[in-house]
Amino acid sequence: MSILDDLRRTVANELESLDGVVALRQDGLNVAPYLYHQGDDLAVLVITPRFPLAQTVDLLLDAHPEAHLGIVALGCDERALKELANWHQVDLARVRVIGVPCTGEQAVECRCGEPYPSTIVVGEQVKGVEDRVLAEFLTTHTQEERLAFWRAQFAKCIKCYGCRDICPLCFCNTCALEEDHWVGRGRVEPPFPTYHLIKAMHTAGSGKCTQCGECERVCPAYIPLTLLYALLRHDVKRLFGYETGASVTDKPPVFRFEAAGS
Amino acid sequence: MSHHQSATGGHTESFADQVRAIPGGEHLEKCYACGTCVGQCLIQQKVEPTYNPRRLLRLVMMDMRDEAFQSPTTWLCSACDLCYPACPQEIHISGVIGAVKQLAVQAGYQSPLTPARVDTATCFACGTCIEVCPYKAITRVESQVEVPVPLAKGRTMSVQKEHAQVNPNLCMSCGLCASSCLASCITLDGYTDTQVDEQARALNWSPGWSVQGGEGWSPHVLVFICNWSTRAEADMAYLDSPPPGVRVLRVPCSGRVTPTFLVTALQKGIDGVMVIGCQPGECHYQHGNKVEQARLALTRNLLDLLGFEQERIRFAWMPTDSRRELAKLFEQMMSHVRELGAVTWRPELG
Numbered sequence A: 001m002s003i004l005d006d007l008r009r010t011v012a013n014e015l016e017s018l019d020g021v022v023a024l025r026q027d028g029l030n031v032a033p034y035l036y037h038q039g040d041d042l043a044v045l046v047i048t049p050r051f052p053l054a055q056t057v058d059l060l061l062d063a064h065p066e067a068h069l070g071i072v073a074l075g076c077d078e079r080a081l082k083e084l085a086n087w088h089q090v091d092l093a094r095v096r097v098i099g100v101p102c103t104g105e106q107a108v109e110c111r112c113g114e115p116y117p118s119t120i121v122v123g124e125q126v127k128g129v130e131d132r133v134l135a136e137f138l139t140t141h142t143q144e145e146r147l148a149f150w151r152a153q154f155a156k157c158i159k160c161y162g163c164r165d166i167c168p169l170c171f172c173n174t175c176a177l178e179e180d181h182w183v184g185r186g187r188v189e190p191p192f193p194t195y196h197l198i199k200a201m202h203t204a205g206s207g208k209c210t211q212c213g214e215c216e217r218v219c220p221a222y223i224p225l226t227l228l229y230a231l232l233r234h235d236v237k238r239l240f241g242y243e244t245g246a247s248v249t250d251k252p253p254v255f256r257f258e259a260a261g262s
Numbered sequence B: 001m002s003h004h005q006s007a008t009g010g011h012t013e014s015f016a017d018q019v020r021a022i023p024g025g026e027h028l029e030k031c032y033a034c035g036t037c038v039g040q041c042l043i044q045q046k047v048e049p050t051y052n053p054r055r056l057l058r059l060v061m062m063d064m065r066d067e068a069f070q071s072p073t074t075w076l077c078s079a080c081d082l083c084y085p086a087c088p089q090e091i092h093i094s095g096v097i098g099a100v101k102q103l104a105v106q107a108g109y110q111s112p113l114t115p116a117r118v119d120t121a122t123c124f125a126c127g128t129c130i131e132v133c134p135y136k137a138i139t140r141v142e143s144q145v146e147v148p149v150p151l152a153k154g155r156t157m158s159v160q161k162e163h164a165q166v167n168p169n170l171c172m173s174c175g176l177c178a179s180s181c182l183a184s185c186i187t188l189d190g191y192t193d194t195q196v197d198e199q200a201r202a203l204n205w206s207p208g209w210s211v212q213g214g215e216g217w218s219p220h221v222l223v224f225i226c227n228w229s230t231r232a233e234a235d236m237a238y239l240d241s242p243p244p245g246v247r248v249l250r251v252p253c254s255g256r257v258t259p260t261f262l263v264t265a266l267q268k269g270i271d272g273v274m275v276i277g278c279q280p281g282e283c284h285y286q287h288g289n290k291v292e293q294a295r296l297a298l299t300r301n302l303l304d305l306l307g308f309e310q311e312r313i314r315f316a317w318m319p320t321d322s323r324r325e326l327a328k329l330f331e332q333m334m335s336h337v338r339e340l341g342a343v344t345w346r347p348e349l350g
Helices: A003-014 A053-063 A075-086 A104-110 A132-140 A143-154 A162-166 A194-202 A214-218 A225-240 B015-021 B036-040 B042-046 B053-061 B065-070 B072-076 B093-106 B128-132 B176-180 B193-202 B233-240 B259-267 B288-305 B325-340
Strands: A020-027 A030-036 A069-073 A095-099 B138-148 B156-166 B221-226 B246-251 B272-278 B313-318
Touching: A003 A020, A003 A069, A003 A095, A020 A053, A030 A053, A053 A069, A053 A075, A069 A075, A075 A095, A132 A225, A143 A194, A162 A214, A194 A225, A194 B259, A194 B288, A214 A225, A225 B288, B015 B053, B015 B093, B036 B053, B053 B065, B053 B072, B053 B093, B065 B072, B065 B093, B072 B093, B128 B138, B128 B176, B176 B288, B193 B246, B193 B259, B221 B259, B221 B325, B233 B325, B246 B325, B259 B272, B259 B288, B272 B288, B272 B325, B288 B313, B313 B325
Parallel strands: A020 A069, A069 A095, B221 B246, B221 B272, B272 B313
Antiparallel strands: A020 A030, B138 B156
């Protein structure tokens, strides 16, 4: 029995008591999010390549206020759901997590410290990866080198908004990154550092970054966004004691009025 | 309507009895009208000369209900509690005023302040403003809202949705909600993002200002200062004519300042930005200064990660009893920025 067969059987069982399960579907060469219903052919259900499904669940729950949905979730998907709950965007009582761990290979690719959800229905949990790149960046780069590095990286930005659009935690209806007086509409490349600083403060700086890495994966300019956000996540934890998606009772740092320990 | 029937009927309940019955209003009768509270009060000094907690407490004792309800004292107290430690009778005066305000609202009176405004069409009810509001003036409600139809310019449709709602009688117009909302769905008139940006653009920097540094460069510093953080006449006069190279923007509370305000200023070629708020424990709006301090700590960290000099952004406290401290603060900031040199953030004049 492969992991995928196990998973398909679990999803079939869950569908008996749920209105639907959100997972990926393979259709020829295309893989896309899909809402499976009872009786659907589950042979097309796949778990690669990865896609941030929490956002899809959020949209579906909004569109169907009575529905109870399952989600085939990786560790970062579950963290995203919890974080969405902290921001009052998702009602976790209406979501059942069907947890799938990432493989060791995937964990290395994402430099992920926690490549598994809190409960796992199939497969084996693998250890998180210690992010050496992250730990070494600040010690190996002086301030001038950091500036040169980020200036060069962000000079590649074509302002496609891909990083924002894919982010499972970017749920605002209006976006500061489209405000003319802050970032200059229609201006490419966008002002450095203002544009990127607003983006960072509104995601990782607000305690929203689950480190799923999607922003970096979709970036057509290969800007290493996860490096910046991982560093900022570290600061958020140090200053406010907040870990994204770790709990559903914590208040995100923008809700707080005191730094940790003050 | 000087006396109201009490719930038990028979005898009448005085205004003072009603105030005492509300939690916070218990210590009303301990006041012997010394007026120490008035001497401490920033509202009386800066905003409303007729503002007077001592008089309000007298009005209550004398059963002058309508006069009390119409008094600015009832509505403008922000519970900063500067008067509380000064009161020889240890009366929690803002608690008493809060009790009077509660009765005034019950009697149909309304706050004269302009409350924060929610854009219900774009608000997504995340609750940031609800958590951060010092006055618990914001709640999450569900109602029928007109929202734009996607891709159909100018057309709207009616949907049932959750959004934030401001109680206009509790809102004290500090703007902390506006600076906390990631999508600017809640704003404070006079201090919207656009208005602050326009004010910053309209600042009259000295002619011949060289944004590129080099020959003839001198430091330019923008100061955001809380309206309440200065009380000495000399300091207020100093703010009206700051030294060359310094420009001042006043905000209702240091907590209204978002990191974006500061970074866009630096982006435009201003060499340093300082935010001045009230000392801890003395914030006019309870915790706006702490929110700002925490926010700026994170902003400075992020700037450092990006390789920018985080020292170009500074935060300072002003104790309410300080005299002529501003000149020192400004001079420190200027010499600090002089050492850092001209900002080189791809400068452009906004």
